[in-house]
Amino acid sequence: MKLKDRVAIVTGSGQGIGKAIALAFSREGARVVVSDITDKIYEVQKEIKTESLAIKCDVSKMEDAKKMADEVVSKFGRIDILVNNAGIYPFKPFLEMSESDWDKVINVNLKGTFNCTKAVVPYMVKQRYGKIINITSIAGTVVGFPQLVHYCASKAGQTGFTRALALELAPFNINVNAIAPGPIVTPGTQVLGNEAYENFRRAIPLQRWGEPEDIANLAVFLASDESKNITGQVIVSDGGYVTQ
Numbered sequence: 615m616k617l618k619d620r621v622a623i624v625t626g627s628g629q630g631i632g633k634a635i636a637l638a639f640s641r642e643g644a645r646v647v648v649s650d651i652t653d654k655i656y657e658v659q660k661e662i663k664t665e666s667l668a669i670k671c672d673v674s675k676m677e678d679a680k681k682m683a684d685e686v687v688s689k690f691g692r693i694d695i696l697v698n699n700a701g702i703y704p705f706k707p708f709l710e711m712s713e714s715d716w717d718k719v720i721n722v723n724l725k726g727t728f729n730c731t732k733a734v735v736p737y738m739v740k741q742r743y744g745k746i747i748n749i750t751s752i753a754g755t756v757v758g759f760p761q762l763v764h765y766c767a768s769k770a771g772q773t774g775f776t777r778a779l780a781l782e783l784a785p786f787n788i789n790v791n792a793i794a795p796g797p798i799v800t801p802g803t804q805v806l807g808n809e810a811y812e813n814f815r816r817a818i819p820l821q822r823w824g825e826p827e828d829i830a831n832l833a834v835f836l837a838s839d840e841s842k843n844i845t846g847q848v849i850v851s852d853g854g855y856v857t858q
């Protein structure tokens with residue numbers, strides 16, 4: 615019960631890594647807000663054992679983010695944990711990438727992180743307590759990936775955002791950290807197909823794709839007071855992929 619009675623918002627938690635984080639937080643006793651643009655939030659909410667809320671929220675829209683934060687505070691009275699997990703990774707060669715392809719990825723991954731954080735931080739400052747966890751990626755943060763120029767730019771942006779915000783919010787007892795996953799099996803990556811899956815697997819020193827629970831376990835640690843001395847960090851979980 616590392617998160618007993620904490621109030622946590624997890625964006626993009628209708629499936630994949632976000633869903634695993636929402637369920638892990640609930641197992642640790644947190645009250646959980648399942649948030650996504652899709653109706654899958656209602657299915658995930660059924661699996662949550664603690665008090666919960668399901669809120670439709672498009673993170674790229676500031677008004678959605680603000681509405682979500684206000685609704686959470688009016689139900690639970692506070693917000694202790696925000697996980698900026700919602701993200702998209704539509705593969706596209708740079709030569710074919712349009713301005714709207716670029717804007718879409720930046721608006722969800724980077725501006726979405728800004729929007730939700732901006733909506734939630736005033737409450738955390740008032741409480742003098744908060745944990746913000748940004749799900750970035752090894753792509754953009756540590757290495758480049760072809761056909762993901764927009765995505766890598768957004769993830770590098772989230773990483774810089776994490777480091778700078780950690781310094782500004784430290785006086786308010788708010789920790790801001792990031793997790794940079796390597797390849798993780800999720801509905802989003804399963805569309806890559808068997809060949810890509812096997813190629814990645816062979817390239818990973820631990821010879822396995824990460825599971826959403828690997829990221830969820832790390833998120834529990836960063837959301838708990840066991841990590842209270844850690845802020846402004848980006849923690850890689852990738853089976854050793856970028857260590858080679």
Ligand SMILES: NC(=O)c1ccc[n+]([C@@H]2O[C@H](COP(=O)([O-])OP(=O)(O)OC[C@H]3O[C@@H](n4cnc5c(N)ncnc54)[C@H](O)[C@@H]3O)[C@@H](O)[C@H]2O)c1
Nearest residue numbers: 626628629630631651672673700701751795797798800802
């Ligand atoms: N899976 C991986 O290998 C991997 C690796 C590194 C980083 N990541 C990051 O982890 C996060 C989750 O990835 P995943 O693989 O679980 O993805 P996924 O595609 O399986 O799930 C992403 C969820 O985000 C939601 N979403 C998309 N746009 C949204 C928006 N505008 N507002 C709110 N929700 C929105 C989707 O509906 C979906 O439920 C992303 O930020 C991704 O960049 C994933």
